[in-house]
Amino acid sequence: MTSDDRKPERPVFDPALDMEGMPPAMPHYNPYLWSGGMQEEAEEGTTAHAGETKPEDVPVATEEQLVEALREVYDPEIPVNIYDLGLIYDLKIEGNGNTNVTMTLTAPACPVAGQMPGEVAQKVASVEGTGEVTVVLTWEPPWDKDRMSEDAKLALGIF
Numbered sequence: 001m002t003s004d005d006r007k008p009e010r011p012v013f014d015p016a017l018d019m020e021g022m023p024p025a026m027p028h029y030n031p032y033l034w035s036g037g038m039q040e041e042a043e044e045g046t047t048a049h050a051g052e053t054k055p056e057d058v059p060v061a062t063e064e065q066l067v068e069a070l071r072e073v074y075d076p077e078i079p080v081n082i083y084d085l086g087l088i089y090d091l092k093i094e095g096n097g098n099t100n101v102t103m104t105l106t107a108p109a110c111p112v113a114g115q116m117p118g119e120v121a122q123k124v125a126s127v128e129g130t131g132e133v134t135v136v137l138t139w140e141p142p143w144d145k146d147r148m149s150e151d152a153k154l155a156l157g158i159f
Contacts, residue, residue: 042105042113046137050118051125053132054097061129066091066099069123075105076112080155082120086147089138097131099124104143113137 054060070083070091082088082103090102101120105113112119117135125133145158153159 042108042110042137044137044139046114046117048117048121048135049133050121050135051099051131051133054129058097059129060093060095060097061099061127063091063093065127066093066124066130069127070120073116073120073123077110078106078156080148080152082116084149084152085143086149086152087143094131097129099130099133101133101135102138103135104138106143108139 067083070088071081073082074080075082075085075087078085085106087105088101088103090100092100094100101124103117103120105116110116117137121133121135124130124135145153148156148158
């Protein structure tokens, strides 16, 4: 009998099969995993600005272009982009290319609450045809998983 023929003494851990056929636990928000403890809640109305006046000879960016840019921004705790997570509540493009975004986060004490609006503003402002960008953080209505796209729910195993 060779060492390859022996059965392992203990079964190999397979999280997909553990817990009597239950799927593995879903990622969840845990403020204690970030920055050593609980974060202060970001204030309603936290605002970030980016971009500059759009040149008149450049066509205004389309909503589809901006949505694609937003899909490049990810919540650091959840492997799904912020648009498909349903964190973007409103996206308005004015005739001169200036853009206003209203967004939320999964929780008010999110460790990136102070940084995420700025990152979103920069990403939207990077799209050609976009002028000045304003991103406002809101907590009303509170985010919940029902705001997620079907693709996001599928990616996270939420049915």
